[in-house]
Amino acid sequence: MxxxxxxxxxxxxxxxxRLNSTTIAVLTIYGLVxxxxxxxRLVSPSLGGISQLMNxxxxxxxxxxxxFGQGLVILVRGLDLSVASMITLGxxxxxxxxxxxxxxxxxxxPGILLISALVGVISGLGVTHLxxxxxxxxxxxxxxxxxxxxxxxxxxxxxxPAPMLNAFMQNKVLGVALPILLxxxxxxIFTILQSYSAFGRKLNxxxxxxxxxxxxxxxxxxxxxxxxxxxxxxxxxxxxxLAAYANxxxxxxxDDYLLPSIAAVVVGGSSILGGRGSFLGTVGGALLLTTLSSxxxxxxxxxxxxxxxxxxxxxVALIMLREQIFTGLxxxxxxxx
Amino acid sequence: MTERINISxxxxxxxxxxxxxxxxxxxxxGEVHAVLGENGxxxxxxxxxLSGVVSxxxxxxxxxxxxxxxxxxxxxxxxxxxxxxxxxxxxxxxTVAENLLLPRASSGRFWPESKASIFERANEVLxxxxxxxxxxxxxxxxxxxxxxxxxxxxxxxxxxxxxxxxDEPTAALPDTSWLFRQIxxxxxxxxxxxxxxxxxxxxxxxxxxxxxxxxGATMGTVDLEGVDDEDIFSMMVxxxxxxxxxxxxxxxxxxxxxxxxxxxxxxxxxxxxxxxxAGEILGVAGLEGQGQQELFRIFGGLHKPKSGEIKVGxxxxxxxxxxxxxxxxxxxxxxxxxxxxxxxFPSLSAAANISIPNxxxxxxxxxxxxxxxxxxxxxxxxxxxxxxxYLDFEVGNLSGGNQQKVLLARALMTGAKILVLFDPTRxxxxxxxxxxxxxxxxxxxxxxxxxxxxxxxxxxVQLSSRCLVVYxxxxxxxxxxxxxxxxxxxxxxxxxxxxxxxxxxEAV
Numbered sequence: 148m149x150x151x152x153x154x155x156x157x158x159x160x161x162x163x164x165r166l167n168s169t170t171i172a173v174l175t176i177y178g179l180v181x182x183x184x185x186x187x188r189l190v191s192p193s194l195g196g197i198s199q200l201m202n203x204x205x206x207x208x209x210x211x212x213x214x215f216g217q218g219l220v221i222l223v224r225g226l227d228l229s230v231a232s233m234i235t236l237g238x239x240x241x242x243x244x245x246x247x248x249x250x251x252x253x254x255x256x257p258g259i260l261l262i263s264a265l266v267g268v269i270s271g272l273g274v275t276h277l278x279x280x281x282x283x284x285x286x287x288x289x290x291x292x293x294x295x296x297x298x299x300x301x302x303x304x305x306x307x308p309a310p311m312l313n314a315f316m317q318n319k320v321l322g323v324a325l326p327i328l329l330x331x332x333x334x335x336i337f338t339i340l341q342s343y344s345a346f347g348r349k350l351n352x353x354x355x356x357x358x359x360x361x362x363x364x365x366x367x368x369x370x371x372x373x374x375x376x377x378x379x380x381x382x383x384x385x386x387x388x389l390a391a392y393a394n395x396x397x398x399x400x401x402d403d404y405l406l407p408s409i410a411a412v413v414v415g416g417s418s419i420l421g422g423r424g425s426f427l428g429t430v431g432g433a434l435l436l437t438t439l440s441s442x443x444x445x446x447x448x449x450x451x452x453x454x455x456x457x458x459x460x461x462x463v464a465l466i467m468l469r470e471q472i473f474t475g476l477x478x479x480x481x482x483x484x
Numbered sequence: 485m486t487e488r489i490n491i492s493x494x495x496x497x498x499x500x501x502x503x504x505x506x507x508x509x510x511x512x513x514g515e516v517h518a519v520l521g522e523n524g525x526x527x528x529x530x531x532x533x534l535s536g537v538v539s540x541x542x543x544x545x546x547x548x549x550x551x552x553x554x555x556x557x558x559x560x561x562x563x564x565x566x567x568x569x570x571x572x573x574x575x576x577x578x579t580v581a582e583n584l585l586l587p588r589a590s591s592g593r594f595w596p597e598s599k600a601s602i603f604e605r606a607n608e609v610l611x612x613x614x615x616x617x618x619x620x621x622x623x624x625x626x627x628x629x630x631x632x633x634x635x636x637x638x639x640x641x642x643x644x645x646x647x648x649x650x651d652e653p654t655a656a657l658p659d660t661s662w663l664f665r666q667i668x669x670x671x672x673x674x675x676x677x678x679x680x681x682x683x684x685x686x687x688x689x690x691x692x693x694x695x696x697x698x699x700g701a702t703m704g705t706v707d708l709e710g711v712d713d714e715d716i717f718s719m720m721v722x723x724x725x726x727x728x729x730x731x732x733x734x735x736x737x738x739x740x741x742x743x744x745x746x747x748x749x750x751x752x753x754x755x756x757x758x759x760x761x762a763g764e765i766l767g768v769a770g771l772e773g774q775g776q777q778e779l780f781r782i783f784g785g786l787h788k789p790k791s792g793e794i795k796v797g798x799x800x801x802x803x804x805x806x807x808x809x810x811x812x813x814x815x816x817x818x819x820x821x822x823x824x825x826x827x828x829f830p831s832l833s834a835a836a837n838i839s840i841p842n843x844x845x846x847x848x849x850x851x852x853x854x855x856x857x858x859x860x861x862x863x864x865x866x867x868x869x870x871x872x873x874y875l876d877f878e879v880g881n882l883s884g885g886n887q888q889k890v891l892l893a894r895a896l897m898t899g900a901k902i903l904v905l906f907d908p909t910r911x912x913x914x915x916x917x918x919x920x921x922x923x924x925x926x927x928x929x930x931x932x933x934x935x936x937x938x939x940x941x942x943x944x945v946q947l948s949s950r951c952l953v954v955y956x957x958x959x960x961x962x963x964x965x966x967x968x969x970x971x972x973x974x975x976x977x978x979x980x981x982x983x984x985x986x987x988x989x990e991a992v
Contacts, residue, residue: 345843345850348832352840355829362784362818362826363840363894364810423831 172416176431176464183438187445194445201324207437208330209392211430213385213404214411215337216378218429221412222341222354223371224421225274225281227378229289230408232296233263234401237386239296239304242396247307255309259387260380266292267379271372285375296398304396312391326388334430341426350374354422407436414464435464486549488513488676489647494543496529496700503529506543508702509695511647516667516677518687518708521697521720522913527680528570530697531651534678535567536560547646564645570652570680570911571824572636576625581606583624584639613638613666629656629821630772634663641666648677654686655911658772658939664690682913683940684713696720717914739763741798742814742902742933743783748792752778754957755792760902760933765924767948768937769973775957776906776937783904783935784818785809796902810841814901819891821906823884827891830880834870835861837879837890841898864893867926869919885916892923903927905936909943921947941970953977 184203188195213230220227237259244255266288273284296304315325341347352360353370361367385404390396409419415432417424439460443453487510496504504526511517521527532538534545536554544551547563554560557567574583584606606620615638618631627635633656640648648670654660667677667690679691687694688708696703696719703719743760752775760766770776781787782794785803793800796812803809809816820826829837838861843852862872870889874882879890888908895903903924909917924934924947938944944951945968953961953976961976 339851343852345852348836348840348843348852351832351836352829355831356825356827358826359829362786362806362820364807364898365840366807422829 173425173428173431176415176428176435179464180431180434180438183435183442187442190446194442199441199445201327203434203438203441204327204330205324206441207433208326209385209389210404210407210411210433210437211330212333212388213378213382214408214415214429214433215333215341215426216374216381217408218412218415218417218424218426219341219350219374220281220285220378221409221417221419222350222421222424223374224354224357225371225374226285226409227270227375227382228282228285228405229266229270229292229379230382231401231405232289232292233266233379233382234386234389234404235296235396235398236263236266236292237383238390238396238400239300239386239398240383241312241387241390242304242306242308243300245306245309245312247310249309249311252309252311256387259383263383264376264380267376268372270379271375274375275368275371293398300398302398304398307395308387308391312387313394316388316391326392334426338426341424346373351422356422407433410461411436414461436461487511488515488548488674490546490549491530491534492544492546494530494533494540494545496526496533496538496540503700504533504540505700506702507697507700509705511676511678513674513676514671515693516671516679516691518679518681518691518694519697520680520684520687520694520716522915525697525720526700527697528651529700531567531569531649531678531680534560534565534647534649535569536565561643563647564643564675565647565649566640566643567649568637568640568651568653570655572632574624574632574636574639576623578624579603579606579620580610580618580622580624580627580635581620583635584609584620584642586639609638609642613641614662628773630658633657637663637666641670644670644675646675648675649680650677651680652682652911653679654681654683656772656939660686660689682911684716720914742796743816743935744795744798746793746795748779748782748789748794749957750775750778750782750787750789752957753782753789756954756957756959758952758959760935762901762931762933763928763949764933765928765947765949766933766935767944767951767968768935768954769941769944769951769977770937770954771977772939774954774977776954779954780818780904780906780935780937781820783809783816783902784820785816786818810898810900815898816902816904817895817898817900818904819895819906819908821910823887823891828879828887831878833876834865834879834882834886834890835875838864838875838893838897840894860897861893864896865889867896868892868923869916885912888912888916889919892920896923896927901932903932903934903936905934907937907939909938909940917943941973944968944973945970 184200185195187199213234217227217230240259240262241255244258245252270285270288273279273288274281318325320328341350349360349365349370352363352365353367357367382401382404386396386401389400393400411432412424412429413419413432414435415424415428415430417428436457439457440453443456448456490510492508494504494507495502507526507530509517509519519527519530529538533540534554536556536559539553539555546552547565552563554563554565560567575586581603585602603620610616610618610620615634618627618635624632624635633653637650637653640650653663657663671677679687681687691708693705694708694716695705696716698720706716739762741759742762745756745758748756754775756779758766768776768779778787782789782803785806785808788804794803795801796816797814801812803812803816806818809818829840835858839857842860843850843857858875861875865872865875868889870886870893874886879887882890892908905924909920912920924936928934928949936947948968949965951963951968951973952959953963953973955977961972963972963976
């Protein structure tokens with residue numbers, strides 16, 4: 148044993164463990180969601196029940212799916228502005244190819260995911276190999292994809308999703324809508340992927356310190372590209388589901404998801420600068436945003452006020468989520484000992 | 485005569501934990517006063533309080549008998565207190581001139597000052613402090629580490645009217661004579677200097693008195709004339725340090741060659757031929773910027789040579805990426821000098837940082853197995869003397885010494901047989917150094933090989949089983965274990981032995 152142990156050891160006792168504060172942050176968000184849903188009963192008796200909870204879960208499934216991809220891209224220090232266009236692409240491709248029949252459904256969906264992932268790979272290549280800032284690269288990619296959709300559909304997407312997909316969106320098992328179950332499975336698998344797998348560790352490492360990741364033998368570029376590919380595929384999947392939900396695609400169907408996908412990630416406690424974040428936090432952020440939006444709609448708040456209030460809530464959430472508050476909370480919790 | 489600065493019972497808490505708990509010291513005008521202590525003894529906190537980066541919780545600082553409480557760097561500077569930080573505080577994308585003149589880079593009131601005038605003012609500063617090899621127009625990011633350190637020092641020197649604080653000023657300087665000349669210059673004008681360094685012989689050369697800190701409190705102030713090193717060490721660590729003797733002197737050069745280069749050339753290198761044998765700690769000495777950095781980065785897969793061959797385990801290999809360097813047989817693990825920017829993943833736990841090379845995964849899905857990860861990390865940590873209770877901490881929160889241990893543990897985790905260490909003990913405390921030395925010796929005893937560069941000659945002397953000296957992109961000397969001495973290395977580092985001998989003979 149090294150005789151100098153004791154001296155070096157003492158100094159580091161001052162460090163609080165931040166891992167705990169992240170957990171507290173995530174729990175706070177979920178607490179807030181529950182509070183808002185059940186608290187809304189006070190405002191209007193028609194709100195605040197289990198049915199509203201289910202409704203919120205159902206509606207948030209689209210956001211949760213595209214926010215996962217956004218979260219991965221943000222984790223590796225990027226930003227995906229092509230989310231809206233990729234949702235549109237997913238929706239347009241699915242309605243066009245399915246044409247209202249179940250034929251070839253099992254090829255079409257993987258095909259759509261593959262095509263969109265390839266688009267994501269192109270964005271990733273631009274970011275890693277041409278050093279184009281992610282912001283610009285994904286915005287350009289989004290514009291291109293959107294314009295292709297526009298030209299391809301001549302302005303009005305036609306066709307309908309497969310009846311099986313429609314049924315999937317409407318059916319329930321044990322009183323729980325299938326999309327909610329799909330979302331839960333998605334959350335389970337991708338939480339493991341992001342936080343407990345070698346792949347997730349590598350992404351975390353790349354976001355934390357790309358130079359160090361390179362020296363540690365991680366294929367930094369490949370990991371970054373895969374984050375963009377996953378994000379594009381996630382958005383396209385959300386687009387397929389949205390088209391099935393709305394029984395048709397529109398060119399603007401993705402617009403409501405771009406900024407919320409970023410907000411969900413950030414409200415969920417991830418660092419917008421990359422290197423830190425958990426999918427469970429992002430899910431909490433998505434739930435919070437969806438709850439807020441559906442509550443305000445139910446209360447009959449006008450669109451302008453709704454957006455203003457949403458903006459304020461995001462701001463307040465971000466201010467509250469700053470670390471100091473949690474270290475403060477932590478020390479308050481510790482005091483009784 | 486009254487003390488220039490008097491610090492009394494200074495304390496600082498971060499949350500529930502105490503960084504400083506009663507520091508008392510005084511510095512005379514014109515004195516160079518050393519502050520000694522292990523990493524974490526509170527030196528950095530003391531520097532931060534004096535320079536206005538953080539404020540103290542209790543105690544007082546008085547400057548010329550007036551109580552001061554600097555709350556920002558600019559405010560401290562108004563009292564004539566300027567600091568050269570260990571983690572250099574220059575802005576990389578700005579020119580030397582702009583950095584030097586910060587925070588008042590422009591003297592114009594309504595109209596920005598012309599570039600020419602900024603450069604002119606900066607040139608005056610550079611000339612005043614005897615810097616002739618750095619242009620005021622060059623971008624800081626393009627300078628070598630040693631040059632950046634000198635700019636950082638000049639900025640502090642030019643602003644210090646009362647107190648100059650130097651935190652590890654020679655960490656990246658190949659040669660102290662320039663700095664010491666400038667220090668003597670400012671002290672002759674009555675400026676006091678607070679000098680922090682791990683290098684005791686430097687401290688003895690330039691400082692008159694030293695205050696020793698341990699665990700955030702003053703252990704005492706001593707006249708450096710009257711104490712020997714052992715006394716200082718024992719005040720620092722609380723017991724007498726044991727300096728182990730040199731590594732096993734057995735000759736490793738007849739063992740298997742793990743790494744070999746043939747006429748390796750790049751921008752700085754002009755044809756390097758070297759052989760690294762199993763069981764060998766090969767030291768590399770050299771003044772700053774002689775190409776050693778490129779050589780090590782080539783081995784790490786970060787830099788491509790222009791010509792020449794690298795043989796790893798007797799096979800010609802090209803090392804195109806660190807990933808490839810790690811995968812060749814036997815693997816090469818590179819530990820860079822800049823642990824903050826190129827080493828650690830600050831917000832991952834120490835265990836995750838260490839286990840990065842194989843992620844401790846199980847099953848086809850490669851799910852990280854927390855227990856296995858901890859177990860593997862703990863094993864590697866014990867080899868570098870890192871206490872296992874740090875494994876759950878975020879690495880960004882650990883001290884520099886512990887961060888370095890984490891990086892070395894990671895290098896061990898890679899399973900590589902060849903370690904390429906560039907200045908592995910830069911800026912770490914005595915205790916950590918000993919742990920690192922022990923780990924290096926153990927590693928080569930197990931059949932591995934280490935090539936390491938150090939800016940400290942004493943370290944090369946103590947550790948190397950053979951030592952190469954690089955000068956101007958060439959290996960100018962190859963010193964066997966029993967011939968290594970600081971004098972020999974220093975002499976060779978200033979130019980090839982033969983060339984100088986010849987020129988001397990010619991002169992005769």
